[in-house]
Amino acid sequence: MSEYVIEMLNIRKEFGGFVANDNITLQLKQGEIHALLGENGAGKSTLMNVLFGLYQPDGGEIRVQGEKVNISNPNIANDLGIGMVHQHFMLIDIFTVTENIILGSEPSKAGKINIKKAEEEVRALSKRYGLAVNPSAKIADISVGMQQRVEILKTLYRGAEILIFDEPTAVLTPQEIKELIQILRNLINEGKSIILITHKLKEIMEVCDRVTVIRKGKGIKTVNVSETNPNDLASLMVGREVTFKTEKISAIPGKEVLIIEDLVVKDSRNVTAVDHLNLTVHAGEILGIAGVDGNGQTELLEAITGLTKVDAGIITLNEKNITNLPPRKITEIGMAHIPQDRHKHGLVLDYPIGMNMVLQTYYKRPFSNNGILKFDVISKKARQLIEEFDVRTPDEFTIARALSGGNQQKAIIAREVDRNPELLIAAQPTRGLDVGAIEFIHRRLIEQRDHGKAVLLISFELDEIMNVSDRIAVIYEGKIVATVDPKETTEQELGLLMAGGKRTEEGVPS
Structure with missing residues (x-):
């Protein structure tokens, strides 16, 4: 065997x-968590979509338990015990957790769906794997982390022994990431085997x-995690040495570009999310906002951007009152x-990537003339930006949906x-x-600062906030509770402030 x-x-x-996978070999052992690491657009998701039956390979073979198989669709993958938790969840908001889990595999009696029985099965599965999901909750009412647990339960309900996770921590808060890592360990303890697509070297x-x-569609190397380190993995991934610490000169702040005074914003439930918040961002500085998700960051962003x-x-903004102005007026x-959600607010996914690159300017010269779009000019501009920002795409006519998440992000930036x-x-x-793209984007943010622009950075990644920011404002329950210098603080201090601790005169939270 x-x-x-x-x-x-x-x-x-x-x-x-275009060769997305160029003769790649991957072998998964029973009871292991096997990471699949590569740059954005390296071919990781394509390879896993081949394994799950969403794509058909043009060469090579797949063996399950030593037997050659032909996985022509996801149903066959499910029958072989292979389940996939996609990066972008495939859930129906108005359905309950249970309804989403059983969809397509509904238990029925005399032609009627037995929801009570299904809820009992979901509750038992949830308890067995430490997932703690309410079977009767509606998807629209639960957090992103809980939605991911529902996706995991969908695969387990169908009997998956081999689970593929595609960038599972990309949309999670730090606390949810810790919980997911424990869930992965629970799955392994129950005899499952896992393939984990991730860019995060710490998680690996x-x-x-x-x-x-894998790099640019080719398999580079398979190594034991116990015999490697993050620096070596980063170098294997991007083909060069990667700098984890962003080098920058000290900021020289200039005029006040963004001034927020006594701001109050309510959320979708009419509850105050931003509570009399005050904030100023200067030209020539990066102001980072640190906080646990759900403390008003989203509402603050949406208020500023209209x-x-x-x-x-x-x-x-620039000495002009932009309160409640339309988004286009604010951008002008x-x-x-x-945006924090590149699919919802950053791109029109079924438009070509070239058209997405002029979404803010298509109505102006030189991209249009008297309301008529000039497609040759748009294409020329798109090709220039694709090259300058290293957007990995076959051409400017490829729809945005077809690009990897990292390349979609590069296009927006x-x-x-x-x-x-x-x-x-x-x-x-x-x-x-991935680490190469992160390094590139951090450099671009610092370039903007060095050109005298104001940059407001909102991130749940504390190392990013510490590495890139010139000042850090901590948000808690809709208020800025402290502003600190990253050179004079620690992640531990920031974490305590984010949890509602107060600074003493010595600078240590109480």
Whole structure:
């Protein structure tokens, strides 16, 4: 009997002449967590979509428990005990947890769905694997972390023994990441085997047994995690040495670009989310906002960018009152916005990536003339930005949906930075990105600062906030509770402040 539960041998996958997987081999052992590591666009998701039956390989073979198989669709993958938890969840908001889990595999009696029986099964599964999900809750009412648990339960309900996780921590808070890592360990203790697609080297070192590195569609190396380190993995992934610490000169703050005074914003439930908040961002500085998710960051962002109504207070940009102005008017006054949800607010996914790069400027010259779009000019501009920002795409006509998450993010950053804004708002700018792309984006943010622009960075990644910011404002329950110098604080101090601790005169939270 083979020592491997899954063998993907010399897998090749092409898309119209573009080779996404170039004879890659990956072998998964029983009871291990095996990381699949690579840059954005390296071919990781494509390889796993081949394993799950969403794509058909153009070469190579797949073996399950030593037997050669033909996985022509996801139903066959499910029958073989393979389940996949996708990066972008496939859930129906108005359905309950149980309804989503049983969809397509409904238990029935006399032609009627037995929801009570299904809820009991979901509750038992949830308890067995330490998932703690309410079977009767509606998807629309639960957190992103809980939605991911529902996706995991969907695979377990269908009998999966081999689970594929595609960037599972990309949308999670630090606390949810810790909980997920424990869930992965619970799954392994129950005899499952896991393939984990991730960019996060710390997670690989913490939870994985082996790692296969791929680069530009080719398999580079498989190594034991116990015999490697983050620096070596980063170098294997991008083909060069990667700097984890962003080098920058000290900031020279200039005029006040963004002034927020006594701001009050209510959330969708009409509860105060931003509570008389005051904040100032200067030209030539990066102000980072640190806080646990759910403390008003989203509502603050949406208020500044015109996506939600301000209930009280004033927002001033370049000495102009922009409170409750439409988003386009705000951008024309000098604001650019890298949104925290690139799919919802950053891109039109079924438009070509070239058209997405002029979403903020398509109605202006030289991209249009009297309302008529000039497609040749748009294409030329898109090609320039694709090259300058290293967006990995076959061409500017490829739809945005077809690009990897990291390359979608690079395209948004290219569009926003190219407009030369006075204020750049960057919300979770490196979420789901590999270390090479993170290094690139951090450099771009610092370049904006060095060109005299104001940068407002909102991130749940404390090391990012510490590494990139010139000042850090801590948000807690909708208020700025402290402003600190990153050179004079620690992650521990920030963590305590984020949890509601107060600073003493000595600078230590109480």
